[in-house]
Amino acid sequence: GNANACTGAAGMAAARDMQQYTAQLLGGRPEQFLVMSTGVIGVPLPMERVRAGLATAAPLLSPLNGRAAAEAIMTTDTRPKFLAVEVDLPGGRVSLGGMAKGAGMIHPDMATLLGLVTTDAMIPAGELDEFLRQAVSGSFNAISIDGDTSTNDTILLLANGASGVPVEDEIGRAAFGAALNEVCRALAMMIVADGEGVTKVVTVRVTGAATPADARRVADTIATSPLVKTAFAGGDPNWGRIMMATGRSGAEIDPMRLALWISAPDEEPLPIVREGTPTDYREKDAAAIFARPEFTVHVDLGSGTAETSLWTTDLTHDYVTINADYRT
Structure with a gap:
């Protein structure tokens, strides 16, 4: 298969033919x-x-x-991405299962990513849409491998009601939403970890923003900066590149209150910048964190209370090799 994009009327006919032929094979209407x-x-x-x-x-x-x-459904993926969970609702137990593919052209608005989540819960389509949008905002739309998006992005949430268990009250909705968030977040993190040429997964946390939009601007700019991402790849804690990306994001920043920390999982954060100036941190401590396969970059803008988190990766020689040879 391929993207079937920029293929004109023949491409649309091919898509309809796939629907119709599958309906013949399995029974049902093509639009299903x-x-x-x-x-x-x-x-x-x-x-x-x-x-x-x-x-x-x-x-x-x-x-x-x-x-x-x-x-x-794998393309340049190196391993399959799937999982299933069960969750207890007031009316009984329901299941959710999901699978996804994607390893490059990954960025919010989902990029060249395909995902499918199914559940046997009883829930109307309109509510499914609401649940899915909420889950995607903190998962598939909060990851970036290379800052590119494509013509072909899909995430589906399908419910067949086979369990006979409805999602209908506040407790049930909260439990179902949490389970869906867990599935989508886990699949999204599998995509990041399996990104093309990826050796490091980095959480970019932005706090102290004047608005949620400002927090997202800063996180996006850091997560997609080639200079930042190559510093991640080289294990070089060149924090000036993070400040550069923060400054060019267009967000409101108080330079006299700006702060930066970096941290490895389950370890105390290392202060790098405080009140707009560098601390007396030891370079070898920062380098040790940047050498880890997972770490966090935390920037506080000192301008408000809004915050956000994104998950990004390093940018390596292997990424260039994979994409230079993509069609060969």
């Missing part, structure tokens, strides 16, 4: 089958091969084939 595509842009789908693949896959549908399905 949703098409997700990703890959090279501007290339017609090889429909004979697509149809053959659908015919092969249809009889293999099974609750036991979750891993196989997750493997089937």
